[in-house]
Amino acid sequence: MKKLFFTVLCALPLLTNAQSPAKPTIQVKGTIKNVKDTIDIVYATYAANGKRVTDSSLVAKGVYSFKLSLKEATRVQFTAKNTANKKAKFAQKNTAAVFLEPGIITVASVDSFSNVSVKGSKSHIEFEKLNLASKPYESKLEVLYKKYSEYSKNKEKAAMDRVEASIDSLDEIQRENVYGSYIKKNPSSPIALYSLKTFAGYEIIVEKVEPLFNLLPARLKSSPAGVEFKEKITTAKLTGIGREALDFTQNDTLGVPVKLSSLRGKYLLIDFWASWCGPCRRENPNVVKVFNEFKDQGFHIIGVSLDQPNAKEKWLKAIHDDKLTWTQVSDLQFWNNEVAKLYGIQAIPQNLLLDPNGKIIAKNLRGEALGKKLEAIFSKENAKKDEKPKGK
Incomplete structure (x- = not known):
């Protein structure tokens, strides 16, 4: 989170x-x-x-x-x-x-x-309680964001990493102490589900989120919003680390269908992005660097674009401009992209790393994290290859 x-x-x-x-x-x-x-x-x-x-x-x-x-x-x-x-x-x-x-x-x-x-509105009274409880954390986070921005401008990587760690730590405390605590104390509140969604964010960690969802009364669970959120938990279970990646087929830039399972045999990154997504475009150079470094060692990428209808040219131009030389697919349906819906993607860029058998082994590796993960993987792979056969 x-x-x-x-x-x-x-x-x-x-x-x-x-x-x-x-x-x-x-x-x-x-x-x-x-x-x-x-x-x-x-x-x-x-x-x-x-x-x-x-x-x-x-x-x-x-x-x-x-x-x-x-x-x-x-x-x-x-x-x-x-x-x-x-x-x-x-x-x-x-x-x-x-x-x-x-x-x-x-x-x-x-x-x-x-x-x-x-x-x-009694709901708003409860909403104000949440905002009041969050205020001390948001004030501290705002200071940290400003520091991170300053370090980023000066390209002070070590300082950025330290601040990011502080942000992550404070965010975890805020989620638990404010939103998690509120749900536990007020499971029947009209904004309990809102608090749970805020606690969960855009990537649902099932072992943390599901126990809180189970605290909600039946009327909230069976409400339209409750049913929808339960479906997201189910999707998160199916796409969690250790699970076999859900298979899909989508057309590439030439209109040729590409099936995910046809790419097995290599470590594979499923990369969700779009030409209109600024953070995605800023992350692309990192992905290009990693791809060029490990593509000959058994690593490949399939990019799934959430580009909009009638925006194929923009999608193709972004692929060319950013030098994305790996497999690219899309149905050009924006947030209704069938693969994104299958994997419960609510924000981009996001990615999943699969092993050669199609099992999910990591998620949302960005910046240097992806390169470090692959370096560790292929170091072990190469060490195994270098081992001499033992005699009987």
Whole structure:
């Protein structure tokens, strides 16, 4: 659950509900007072039917409203903008995260749009408790992120590694002390599942996440969001270290089907990426270096791209520009890529390392970690080859 790793991914938003009824069940009455910025529209972004949805409301005399069709407690991100100032950059002060539930809810912003008070939502009260408990950790993490950024600019690798270790350690403590602890104490809370998803992040560690999921009451487990999350746990079990990689077939750049199992016999990296993903493109030089170093020793890569429909040229150009000379496949279906869905991929870049028999032996090896892992593997392989046969 490395915090730094997941802050530099292109990620599918973590959804907090998966189904909505036909008629509006939530009425939001919003007011804006004493805010310096001119605001003429407010956007509400949330999840419905497992998809990200964005609604909008015009602001008139400091008032806006929404009617949403949601029957589960749902985290909604409100964003305020001035449509006349198209060059204005995104500002954190112009966003507010609110937990809504069926009923009439008032959201009042005073002095700053993000400074909200909410009435009518018990879920939001619990959400504020989580935010308050997280604040000390987030403050410390923010300082560490700034240090990491400074060291990164100066290319101080040793210092970067030290800070990354501190970030990972603090993140683990935060997850356990804030989100894990909240679930254990409040398994019936309307935001228990949200807390569990935050605890789990984009890579579900089954042995940590499943026991907490089992604490939830039947009504939450059987809710649309609960059923969806249970499916993710099941997928994580099937794609964990030690399991045989799930077989798949997808077309390469020439439209020729490539079957994963046809590549057995070598150590194989399944690399999930996309041409539009900045972190993926920045990681590609590392992968190229490792591939060129070990390709003649029994190492290969199959890249699975989450490029978008009608973006084949962009995919091909990225392959050429980044000098990715290994096998590349994609169905050009963005986050609906069949292989990504099969493996439960919710953020990229991500990868899985397979042994010659197709068994998963490592996951998410980035930067120098991939090279070190392969160096250790092939050192052992070469040592075995150099051993002289023993006499009878």
